Amino acid sequence: MPIHTPTAAPDRRGAKILATLGPASSSREVIAQLVDAGLDAVRLNFSHGDHDTLAAIIARARAAQAASGRPLALLGDLQGPKIRIGVLPAPILLHAGWTVRIRPQGASAPGAPAPGAPVDGLLPLETDYAGLAAHVQAGQRVYLKDGLIDLEVTQVEPDGPDAHVDAVVRNGGMLTSRAGMNIPGVRLDLPALSDKDLADLRFAVEQGLDYLALSFVHDAADLRAARSALDALGSDMHVIAKIETAFALERLPEIMQAADGVMVARGDLGVEIGAENVPIWQRRIIDAAAEALVPCIVATQMLESMVSNARPTRAEASDVANAVWDGTDAVMLSAETAVGDYPVQAVAMMDRIIRRAEEGGDAQRVARAGGDWSRDASRSVSWAVRAVVEQNADVRAVIAFTISGYTGRLIAQDRMRVPVIVLAPARAVEQRAALLWGVRPVHCPPPADLDAMLRTVDAIARAELGCEDGAQVVVVGGVPLNMGKPTNFLQLHAVGEARHAAGD
Structure with a gap:
């Protein structure tokens, strides 16, 4: 049940931007411009390009990440049984x-x-x-x-x-x-992963990608096949289920439980179920992802006219805004950035549309309440975090320590009205968090103890938010520290308290 209407702060954006890189956007210069324009995550379409070409693009994307100081999530999109x-x-x-x-x-x-x-x-x-x-x-x-x-x-x-x-x-x-x-309604006699897909999966692991998108998912068994292949290579890469078949819609709950995230792939889905049904299912999929605590991406033709025009149609701008209001974690650009004439302008336009959509509290998708607190203690902590934020108007941010990224994922789904900074010791976790709604990931070595953690919080609050002594932040994580414990720690902290307590 909705209980409040979160609104992104003026200096931040909640929904993230995922863009496909291709011939129009694969140079070092253009990738840097895309990051400056607001890019949060990169999609690599394994249906096009050889591994040498893709490896060069990946290297340039990571270089742009290093130069900007902002983590990028990199997603490899398998061709699947198309x-x-x-x-x-x-x-x-x-x-x-x-x-x-x-x-x-x-x-x-x-x-x-x-x-x-x-x-x-x-x-x-x-x-x-x-x-x-x-x-x-x-x-x-x-x-x-x-x-x-x-x-x-x-x-x-x-x-x-x-x-x-x-x-x-x-x-x-x-x-x-x-x-x-x-062929709508026909389940093809093809494996979930072709030989090409398996070769691309190995390449994705070798290149250290953060997400793997599995195309034409029918059920949880398809996702387990991908996870098994990743496990055999020693990878914990997160798997995104692309929802683009009628079979997947029939098995949505089991897919949500098996996936690390989902994508509303509206192109093939619209062919399968009819264009008139896509908006309804888009919202249902987003709602199901929120309930399952996994991120959701809305994709396909969001600003399609910007392939050849410098500005989108009004309908396209409304499409992006409605996806934001539906509650998606991220929106995706495909041909607009891969082969279009205006890739940087497309990202900048999407950034502006999202920010404008999130300015109005009466329009922003409401956060969710309810659920079984006893089933998941860490989720109850995330609700407690939101309660503290809502009851203390002076709170400037939530700062979360995480080993696996799960804490950030929990808090992202609660759509806080303040920035959420996720501190992660592993680069892979930091990069994955770049796709989560409202999350600002920061690489942070694990603190030795609680006092060190709070001193780290003070430093991050000053550096990332410009906080002065006395500013309030909510600190959350799992204790004992650095052991991957479930989220079980929450403190309303005043910046500078740790230093004063230590006698600095």
Whole structure:
């Protein structure tokens, strides 16, 4: 149940910005400009680019992080079991009423027309999914290019060397090589992790990425497969479940329990369930993530027109603001920054939209209360933190010590009205926290004892917030210190008290 309406302080932003790096944004100079414009996290799309190219981008992103003094979360996005049309000699405009014949790649008979060359009103195409004919039937819809092209299956030849699917074009459009294919309601006979995905996963571990996004998640078993592969490599990288299938929506609770975070991947999800249903499910997914205490990212076409225009449409600005009001932890840019003409302007615009949306307390998504305190003592501490903050108007910040990052994740979900500074001894934990709502991560060696912890708090409050002696901050963490204990310590602390108590 909502109990208050948090508003981000004027000098900070709650929701974070995740941007995809690509040809338009992979140079050292542009990455530095993106960070200056407000970038909090980087997405690397493993569907494009080889490992050498991606490694160079990662190195530049980490260099920009070091130069700015602000941690960046780096996310590797696996391609997953996406099926595609094969290679075409050139883009071709499909017209309504045309018939296409789709065969598995390499299965065309000798002397048959080449893919992409219409013959007698029939356009031959290929797909990289050999099982297509076994999984569709007459009357079924098949969508290409994120739903822009609509096909209706008319005939299926499922067996033999000439296995194929015939379909009539209901809604045409320009078809290009390797265009994505969606078949709503059909679970493909493909593993959660392809050989390419496993190779990319190993690369992500070698490069020290902070998050791994798993595409086309159907259930918790898909996430366990990714976690098992990471465990085998000795990695504790956090796994983000991309929610983009109807199957995932049916299994949302189990996915939330198995994931370290979720992404509302609205492109493929919209093809699966219809665009009119996406806003409803966006809010439901965000709410489910908040209940499960995992961060949520809203993605796809948020400022799409900025691929080729210096300013977004009013509808796009409203889309970003509504995601913020729904309560998302982060919003994501894709083509806008990867291949667009205005990558830096897109990040700066998203920063301004978020800040403006968060200025109005009557509009900001309310924090949540309720739940079972006895089930999770650390969560009850986070509610106690919020109570102290709300009951003491002079509190300047919450400063949380964490080993695993869990304390920061707890407090982030409570949407404090003051800055939340998360102090982490491990760089990986610090970087992961950069994706959490309202959290300012700071690398901090573990203090030896409580007195040392409070002296550290004083130093951080002065350096990060400009606090003077007497300013109030809430200190939270787990004791005994440095042992990974659950969050069980809270103190309303006046800056300078530790020094005075020590006789300095």
